[in-house]
Amino acid sequence: MNRREFLKKGCLLAxxxxxxxxxxxxxxxxxxxxxxxxxxxFYGMGIDINxxxxxxxxxxxxxxxxxxPAEPYFFRTWVERYLIRTDKSVTVRTISLTRDxxxxxxxxxxxxxxFFVPKLCNQCDHPPxxxxxxxxxxxxxxxxxxxxxxxxxxxxxxxxxxxxxxxxYLHPVTRVADKCTFCYHRLVKGLLPVCxxxxxxxxxxxxxxxxxxxxLGRFTRIHKMHVLKPSLNTDPKVYYxxxxxxxx
Amino acid sequence: MKEFLKRFPEQVVRIVIVFxxxxxxxxxxxxxILPSEMKEPELQQLSSTIREAxxxxxxxxxxxxTGCHEKAHDVKKTGYHRDxxxxxxxxxxxxxxxxxxxVKPASPKQRDQCSYCHTYNSSRPTGFPQxxxxxxxxxxxxxxxxxxxxxxxPTTPRRCAACHAQIERTKVASYHxxxxxxxxxxxxxxxxxxxxxxxPTKPDKREFxxxxxxxxxxxxxxxxxxxxxxxxxxxxxxxxxPHTLGGI
Amino acid sequence: xEAAHNFxxxxxxxxxxxxxxxxxxxxxxxxxxxxxITGLVAGAFILASLVKVFxxxxxxxxxxxALLTALAFLLIAPLPLQLHLxxxxxxxxxxxxxNPASAMxxxxxxxxxxxxxxxxxxxxxxxxxxxxxxxxESTGLKKxxxxxxxxFSTDISEKAVAxxxxxxxxxxxxxxxxxxxxHGYVGFIFGSVKANPWWSSVMMPxxxxxxxxxxxxxxxxxxxxxxxxxxxxxxxxxxxDKTASFLFYAVxxxxxxxALDFIHRLYESEESIKILSQLVSTKLFMSLVILQILLGxxxxxxVMASIKILKFQEDLRKLLYFVCALLIQLGIFxxxxxxxxxxxxxxxxxxxxxxxKMELMGIEGLLVALVVLILPFFILAVLLKLLPPWKxxxxxxx
Numbered sequence: 027m028n029r030r031e032f033l034k035k036g037c038l039l040a041x042x043x044x045x046x047x048x049x050x051x052x053x054x055x056x057x058x059x060x061x062x063x064x065x066x067x068f069y070g071m072g073i074d075i076n077x078x079x080x081x082x083x084x085x086x087x088x089x090x091x092x093x094x095p096a097e098p099y100f101f102r103t104w105v106e107r108y109l110i111r112t113d114k115s116v117t118v119r120t121i122s123l124t125r126d127x128x129x130x131x132x133x134x135x136x137x138x139x140x141f142f143v144p145k146l147c148n149q150c151d152h153p154p155x156x157x158x159x160x161x162x163x164x165x166x167x168x169x170x171x172x173x174x175x176x177x178x179x180x181x182x183x184x185x186x187x188x189x190x191x192x193x194x195y196l197h198p199v200t201r202v203a204d205k206c207t208f209c210y211h212r213l214v215k216g217l218l219p220v221c222x223x224x225x226x227x228x229x230x231x232x233x234x235x236x237x238x239x240x241x242l243g244r245f246t247r248i249h250k251m252h253v254l255k256p257s258l259n260t261d262p263k264v265y266y267x268x269x270x271x272x273x274x
Numbered sequence: 275m276k277e278f279l280k281r282f283p284e285q286v287v288r289i290v291i292v293f294x295x296x297x298x299x300x301x302x303x304x305x306x307i308l309p310s311e312m313k314e315p316e317l318q319q320l321s322s323t324i325r326e327a328x329x330x331x332x333x334x335x336x337x338x339x340t341g342c343h344e345k346a347h348d349v350k351k352t353g354y355h356r357d358x359x360x361x362x363x364x365x366x367x368x369x370x371x372x373x374x375x376x377v378k379p380a381s382p383k384q385r386d387q388c389s390y391c392h393t394y395n396s397s398r399p400t401g402f403p404q405x406x407x408x409x410x411x412x413x414x415x416x417x418x419x420x421x422x423x424x425x426x427x428p429t430t431p432r433r434c435a436a437c438h439a440q441i442e443r444t445k446v447a448s449y450h451x452x453x454x455x456x457x458x459x460x461x462x463x464x465x466x467x468x469x470x471x472x473x474p475t476k477p478d479k480r481e482f483x484x485x486x487x488x489x490x491x492x493x494x495x496x497x498x499x500x501x502x503x504x505x506x507x508x509x510x511x512x513x514x515x516p517h518t519l520g521g522i
Numbered sequence: 523x524e525a526a527h528n529f530x531x532x533x534x535x536x537x538x539x540x541x542x543x544x545x546x547x548x549x550x551x552x553x554x555x556x557x558x559i560t561g562l563v564a565g566a567f568i569l570a571s572l573v574k575v576f577x578x579x580x581x582x583x584x585x586x587x588a589l590l591t592a593l594a595f596l597l598i599a600p601l602p603l604q605l606h607l608x609x610x611x612x613x614x615x616x617x618x619x620x621n622p623a624s625a626m627x628x629x630x631x632x633x634x635x636x637x638x639x640x641x642x643x644x645x646x647x648x649x650x651x652x653x654x655x656x657x658x659e660s661t662g663l664k665k666x667x668x669x670x671x672x673x674f675s676t677d678i679s680e681k682a683v684a685x686x687x688x689x690x691x692x693x694x695x696x697x698x699x700x701x702x703x704x705h706g707y708v709g710f711i712f713g714s715v716k717a718n719p720w721w722s723s724v725m726m727p728x729x730x731x732x733x734x735x736x737x738x739x740x741x742x743x744x745x746x747x748x749x750x751x752x753x754x755x756x757x758x759x760x761x762x763d764k765t766a767s768f769l770f771y772a773v774x775x776x777x778x779x780x781a782l783d784f785i786h787r788l789y790e791s792e793e794s795i796k797i798l799s800q801l802v803s804t805k806l807f808m809s810l811v812i813l814q815i816l817l818g819x820x821x822x823x824x825v826m827a828s829i830k831i832l833k834f835q836e837d838l839r840k841l842l843y844f845v846c847a848l849l850i851q852l853g854i855f856x857x858x859x860x861x862x863x864x865x866x867x868x869x870x871x872x873x874x875x876x877x878x879k880m881e882l883m884g885i886e887g888l889l890v891a892l893v894v895l896i897l898p899f900f901i902l903a904v905l906l907k908l909l910p911p912w913k914x915x916x917x918x919x920x
Binding site: 154158162186189274 | 533539541543544607609612616620621624627629714715717866870873
């Protein structure tokens with residue numbers, strides 16, 4: 027190629043790499059939402075199994091806030107109900123938003139342990155879903171939330187297959203992958219995710235691990251922490267206290 | 275040029291020309307025609323994060339409610355519902371915050387709202403007040419007797435089963451079914467008002483159970499063992515669950 | 523919403539517990555068809571490479587047929603993927619911003635490489651001389667098609683033809699690892715998903731590859747046995763016996779690898795063994811035990827072994843080879859089904875099983891899948907017409 031072409035290409039390369047370099051730090055800071063600086067935050071959630079009463083307010087509020095389809099086949103967060111009987115058999119059900127839970131759970135004298143387990147996207151620090159997305163449509167933000175770019179997702183559903191926790195679903199209308207975002211649109215304004223907001227028993231605690239003082243930080247001192255499927259090395263950021271070994 | 279090309283077999287030249295033409299087209303398209311937005315994942319992630327951050331907020335958060343509804347908050351903040359967010363019952367209220375005079379949040383007055391949490395469910399943690407909605411004042415709205423912002427029951431519950439229904443329903447089918455809870459558990463009166471700060475006792479000496487279960491002082495029809503030797507290391511309930519038929 | 527109605531029916535058929543989002547089976551019959559098709563491509567190419575690289579002269583009659591078969595199926599390969607995407611209009615993004623950590627992102631590049639640099643180039647060099655000769659003998663549209671396809675090349679001297687032959691050999695040598703990559707990456711897509719214990723396995727790319735070789739050899743054998751008589755030719759029994767031999771060895775290797783995986787799973791007996799055993803003995807019994815193993819591998823093995831030992835008559839051999847090749851196609855398709863659909867039938871909670879309801883119509887339904895499977899045969903017919911694999915003399919001598 028001649029000199030003019032070379033100079034043109036060179037300038038383009040230089041400017042795009044400057045832009046890319048600039049974005050990795052400062053670029054994010056200045057533009058997401060007013061003066062919100064993602065580098066100052068790193069979010070996680072704590073869940074105390076002993077406190078959850080299985081009321082399902084979190085499931086309902088999440089559907090309302092995030093326009094999740096109303097049918098009980100798409101959830102960004104859900105609550106599982108476990109019944110462990112004295113003969114060691116285990117029955118698990120997702121609680122119903124329409125309060126038509128089956129009667130089989132009401133046999134008290136066979137009960138050994140029974141409890142509710144809220145589940146959601148674990149916002150893993152080492153997310154398998156981000157690893158497998160072919161077009162980089164799902165990504166980790168610097169403040170520890172995994173988002174899906176609904177304008178880029180091609181709907182191949184590899185991320186849904188790769189998530190060990192069943193946290194993702196294909197949105198039936200937009201035909202792209204969708205999942206819990208820790209209510210990111212609320213976090214940037216200093217609000218709590220709605221599931222934490224409406225929980226009547228403070229079974230869900232939200233925290234910023236970079237904060238000097240936070241409910242989640244105290245939670246991790248007071249309780250012994252557990253995460254789901256630790257052997258898969260996904261580094262989940264949803265920490266459970268009093269989690270029973272039967273939960274997977 | 276022609277001399278140079280003649281050194282290669284004619285078919286190779288033709289193939290190379292085709293490939294070079296294709297490669298050149300692709301290179302030109304990539305470098306000059308495609309907008310950088312399409313090629314830079316960082317740019318796409320940034321605009322996706324901005325879009326996510328700009329999504330509509332539907333739940334305002336309890337702190338916002340307190341700003342205008344101080345009186346209700348003052349009533350609520352010391353009662354049993356102090357941790358219950360306003361919007362858990364009144365629904366998403368951001369629209370009301372934006373337009374307080376014209377848009378009013380729901381004010382649930384029927385029984386179904388309270389039943390999400392307070393209908394008896396055997397998996398709820400013990401100590402959570404629950405009722406059977408079919409028998410507990412079946413046709414009256416709950417708010418007739420329980421003020422939602424300060425839901426003290428109109429009279430202090432007389433029976434432990436009001437909050438410990440699952441234990442009661444287990445115990446009633448056991449050998450200890452006819453025993454009142456207070457036979458074994460000393461319950462301070464304050465426990466019924468501040469259940470977490472004032473807790474009942476558990477018998478901590480073998481001699482307590484020996485009063486009925488020692489071979490030395492046999493009572494008619496009650497299983498007895500020689501308390502001096504049977505399971506000597508342990509307190510009785512460390513092996514026998516007193517609320518069931520003797521097992522775990 | 524219609525989908526919700528289907529989900530309601532499905533949820534009533536769930537056994538045990540599944541995570542609520544798992545009610546929808548995401549990778550449908552189209553994703554079963556895709557690895558089946560690329561498997562045929564890779565397998566057919568490996569058969570062709572036996573001729574050119576390993577100098578198995580007896581297989582020469584299948585060489586050009588294998589290449590054209592591979593091309594016909596390769597051209598259709600992106601179709602099931604496009605039909606399956608939630609947003610097919612965005613699939614170009616795989617070229618714009620591919621994720622280097624994602625095996626699936628390789629698809630576009632591996633596919634283009636294999637199509638342009640391996641298959642099309644090899645077919646071009648193999649057919650170049652004949653295309654020039656045929657162009658000279660034809661008129662009208664056919665003449666100009668052949669002229670354009672041959673890139674207006676004219677040199678058919680001995681030196682040029684010898685050069686072509688050498689080039690074909692070089693391309694085939696490059697093509698073998700390329701074929702491994704084309705189908706092996708699909709195995710890696712499944713094998714690298716740690717969330718799914720049915721898929722997550724080191725052996726997955728290897729199993730995919732060997733079952734691909736089996737299905738590729740079998741399909742070329744089938745097509746050879748169908749097309750030669752249609753053209754009034756005589757089947758070359760030495761070629762057919764040799765092809766069947768390689769098929770036999772390939773099935774033995776494939777079976778051994780799959781048996782090893784199975785024994786290993788049972789022996790280690792990890793957490794997922796209970797649900798996977800339940801999966802195999804209930805939902806996958808028909809497709810895995812009966813179709814994949816018994817009918818798709820063991821029966822053909824027994825038949826082909828008998829042929830080797832008992833040395834049957836020519837006509838009986840032809841019939842048995844035909845039946846074996848068909849059974850093998852069925853078996854390998856079941857293999858793909860058991861991997862793709864089987865892996866989604868059990869919950870990641872390891873506590874339940876769900877059902878796959880394949881629609882008849884609909885963009886991911888059975889009819890579309892059948893069309894996608896049949897289209898390559900139409901393309902092959904066109905290719906065979908334009909670029910006949912056998913000269914008249916070759917057909918006659920058999």
